[in-house]
Amino acid sequence: MSSAQAPAHRERTTTIPAVIARVVLLGAVLAVVAFTVPIAVAQKQWMWLVVMLLAAVAIFVVYSTKRFIPGKYLLPGTLFLAVFLITPIVLTIGYSFTNFGDGTRGTKEQAIEQIVANSVQQTDDSTWYNMSVAVEPGGDAAAGPFTLLLVDPASGEVLAGDAETSLEPVPASDVTVTSGFVTAAKDYEVLDARQVNTAYKALQELAVPVDDTSAVRVQGANQAFVGTTALSYDEASDTITNAATGETYTVGKVGDSEYFVGADGKRAFSQSWLQGVGGENYLRLFTNGAIAKQFGAAFVWTLVFALGSVLLTFVVGFALALVLNDERMKGRRLYRSVLLLPYAVPGFISLLVWSSFYNKDFGLINETLGLSLNWMGDPTLAKAAVLLTNLWMGFPYMFIVSTGALQAIPNDVMEAARMDGANRLQTTVKVVTPLLLVAVSPLLVASFAFNFNNFNAIQLLTEGGPFLPGEYTRGGTDILISMIYRIAFGGSGADFGFASAVSVALFALTGILAAIQFRFTNVLEDVN
Structure with missing residues (x-):
C-alpha cells in the first residue's frame, strides 16, 4: 500500500464506529417513534405527539449528516431542557386558565358517559354475564378505553361492547373461551385479574349501551349485568332526561364551570368537564x-x-x-x-x-x-x-x-x-x-x-x-x-x-x- 493511500484507509477505518453509532441511534429513535405515535394518537395526547415528532426530526437532521457540528452537542441538552423544564412550565401555565380538578378532568363526553353510567340500576330480571375486560393493542390498561367481553352462562354466546358501541355478538372464531370466560380475543388484549383490579375505579364508571333504556354495568372483578338506564342524553338539544321523573337537565354555569343543572339553576350532578375559565383562578387568588x-x-x-x-x-x-x-x-x-x-x-x-x-x-x-x-x-x-x-x-x-x-x-x-x-x-x-x-x-x-x-x-x-x-x-x-x-x-x-x-x-x-x-x-x- 502506498503512503498516499494509507491516510485515506485509516480515515475510512476510524469512521466505521461513528457510522455504526449513528445508525444505532437513528434506528432507536425511529423505533421509539413508531411505537409511541399510535399510543399518543389513541390517547389523543396531541401536544406530546408534536413534541416527540419535532424531537425526532431534529435528531435525524442533526445526526444524519456531517453538518451542524455544534448542534450535535447542543441538541441533547436542549431536548432535556424542553421536555423537563419548559414543557412543565407551559403545561402549568395552561392549566392555570382551566378548571382542572376533581370532577373536571375529562371531556364533556366522558362526563356524560359517567353520569349516564351512574344511573344504570339493577332490576329483578337483570341478565348476568361472565365478564372479561380488554383494551386495544397498545392501549392503557389502567385508564382505557375498555371493551367488555361478555359470556352468557346459559347459552355460551359471546358479546362485546364499549362506552360508544352497543353490545354486539362476537364470532366464536375470534375469541377463546376458557371456563366460561374470554381469555383471548382477536384485535384485543385481555386484561388479567391484577390489571382489572387496578382499573376497577374507571370500570365502575363504564356503561355499555344495549338499547335506549338499558346498559351493561360492571359488578365485581368478573361479572356484569344489564340494568335499566334512568338517564338518557339527547345530543341534539344537549340535555339529559330522567325517564323516571321526566325532569330535563340543561347545561348551565355554576361558579366558573359548566354543569348539567335543573330548573332551579342548581347543578344536578357532581361531574363536570375540563373547560377554559380565563383568568378566574387568578382573580380568585387576588380578589377573594x-x-x-x-x-x-x-x-x-x-x-x-x-x-x-x-x-x-x-x-x-x-x-x-x-x-x-x-x-x-x-x-x-x-x-x-x-x-x-x-x-x-x-x-x-x-x-x-x-x-x-x-x-x-x-x-x-x-x-x-x-x-x-x-x-x-x-x-x-x-x-x-x-x-x-x-x-x-x-x-x-x-x-x-x-x-x-x-x-x-x-x-x-x-x-x-x-x-x-x-x-x-x-x-x-x-x-x-x-x-x-x-x-x-x-x-x-x-x-x-x-x-x-x-x-x-x-x-x-x-x-x-x-x-x-x-x-x-x-x-x-x-x-x-x-x-x-x-x-x-x-x-x-x-x-x-x-x-x-x-x-x-x-x-x-x-x-x-x-x-x-x-x-x-x-x-x-x-x-x-
Missing part, C-alpha cells in the same frame, strides 16, 4: 379575601423561613469554620468530620427523627429539658421547630462552603491588615468576611431559592400544621409550595387549575426575589 389573606400569610412566613434558614445556617457554619480554621487548634480534622455528620444523613430521615423529638409527651427535647411544650400544637413553637431543624440540617453545608472560601483567602491579606493595626475581630469583620461573601454570595442566593420551595422540611416535619378549626387550605407552618400541594391534593378535593395559578404566582415571586438578590450581590464585586 380569605384566599388572599392565606396567600399573604403563607408568603410572609415563606420569606421568614427562607431568610431565617439561610442566615442561621450561614452564621453558625461561618463561625464554626472560623474557629476550626485556626492552625493553633489541635484535632481540627476530627472536629470537622463530626460537624459534617448531619449533612451525611439523608434529609428525610433527619426530618422524621426530629419530628419525634418534638412530641409533647415523650419527645426527646421535652424529656431532656423537663419541659411540657406543645411544639406541634402551637403555631409559634411549630415555626421555631422548623427553623431549628433546618439549622441542624443546613449548617454543615455552610460550614463546608465557608471553610473552602476561608482557605482560598491569601494569608498575606490578613497579615497586611494586622500590620496596619487591625486586631483579629476587625480583620475578620472588615477583611475576611467581605472577601468570603464574594465567593459564597451566589450560593446564599441559591440556598434562599431552595428554602423558598423547601417542601420536604415542612411536609415531613409538621405536615403544614397546626391547623385552625375548620381550616384545611393552609396550616400554621405551610409555606407557599406546601400550600399549593394542599390545594392540589388536599382532602377537600383536588383543584389543579387553581393550584397551577398559585404555582405561576410563586414562580414569578421566586424569580423576582432571586433577581433582587443577585442585584445586591453585585455590590460585593467592588471588594475585588
Whole structure:
C-alpha cells in the first residue's frame, strides 16, 4: 500500500464506529417513534405527539449528516431542557386558565358517559354475564378505553361492547373461551385479574349501551349485568332526561364551570368537564379575601423561613469554620468530620427523627429539658421547630462552603491588615468576611431559592400544621409550595387549575426575589 493511500484507509477505518453509532441511534429513535405515535394518537395526547415528532426530526437532521457540528452537542441538552423544564412550565401555565380538578378532568363526553353510567340500576330480571375486560393493542390498561367481553352462562354466546358501541355478538372464531370466560380475543388484549383490579375505579364508571333504556354495568372483578338506564342524553338539544321523573337537565354555569343543572339553576350532578375559565383562578387568588389573606400569610412566613434558614445556617457554619480554621487548634480534622455528620444523613430521615423529638409527651427535647411544650400544637413553637431543624440540617453545608472560601483567602491579606493595626475581630469583620461573601454570595442566593420551595422540611416535619378549626387550605407552618400541594391534593378535593395559578404566582415571586438578590450581590464585586 502506498503512503498516499494509507491516510485515506485509516480515515475510512476510524469512521466505521461513528457510522455504526449513528445508525444505532437513528434506528432507536425511529423505533421509539413508531411505537409511541399510535399510543399518543389513541390517547389523543396531541401536544406530546408534536413534541416527540419535532424531537425526532431534529435528531435525524442533526445526526444524519456531517453538518451542524455544534448542534450535535447542543441538541441533547436542549431536548432535556424542553421536555423537563419548559414543557412543565407551559403545561402549568395552561392549566392555570382551566378548571382542572376533581370532577373536571375529562371531556364533556366522558362526563356524560359517567353520569349516564351512574344511573344504570339493577332490576329483578337483570341478565348476568361472565365478564372479561380488554383494551386495544397498545392501549392503557389502567385508564382505557375498555371493551367488555361478555359470556352468557346459559347459552355460551359471546358479546362485546364499549362506552360508544352497543353490545354486539362476537364470532366464536375470534375469541377463546376458557371456563366460561374470554381469555383471548382477536384485535384485543385481555386484561388479567391484577390489571382489572387496578382499573376497577374507571370500570365502575363504564356503561355499555344495549338499547335506549338499558346498559351493561360492571359488578365485581368478573361479572356484569344489564340494568335499566334512568338517564338518557339527547345530543341534539344537549340535555339529559330522567325517564323516571321526566325532569330535563340543561347545561348551565355554576361558579366558573359548566354543569348539567335543573330548573332551579342548581347543578344536578357532581361531574363536570375540563373547560377554559380565563383568568378566574387568578382573580380568585387576588380578589377573594380569605384566599388572599392565606396567600399573604403563607408568603410572609415563606420569606421568614427562607431568610431565617439561610442566615442561621450561614452564621453558625461561618463561625464554626472560623474557629476550626485556626492552625493553633489541635484535632481540627476530627472536629470537622463530626460537624459534617448531619449533612451525611439523608434529609428525610433527619426530618422524621426530629419530628419525634418534638412530641409533647415523650419527645426527646421535652424529656431532656423537663419541659411540657406543645411544639406541634402551637403555631409559634411549630415555626421555631422548623427553623431549628433546618439549622441542624443546613449548617454543615455552610460550614463546608465557608471553610473552602476561608482557605482560598491569601494569608498575606490578613497579615497586611494586622500590620496596619487591625486586631483579629476587625480583620475578620472588615477583611475576611467581605472577601468570603464574594465567593459564597451566589450560593446564599441559591440556598434562599431552595428554602423558598423547601417542601420536604415542612411536609415531613409538621405536615403544614397546626391547623385552625375548620381550616384545611393552609396550616400554621405551610409555606407557599406546601400550600399549593394542599390545594392540589388536599382532602377537600383536588383543584389543579387553581393550584397551577398559585404555582405561576410563586414562580414569578421566586424569580423576582432571586433577581433582587443577585442585584445586591453585585455590590460585593467592588471588594475585588
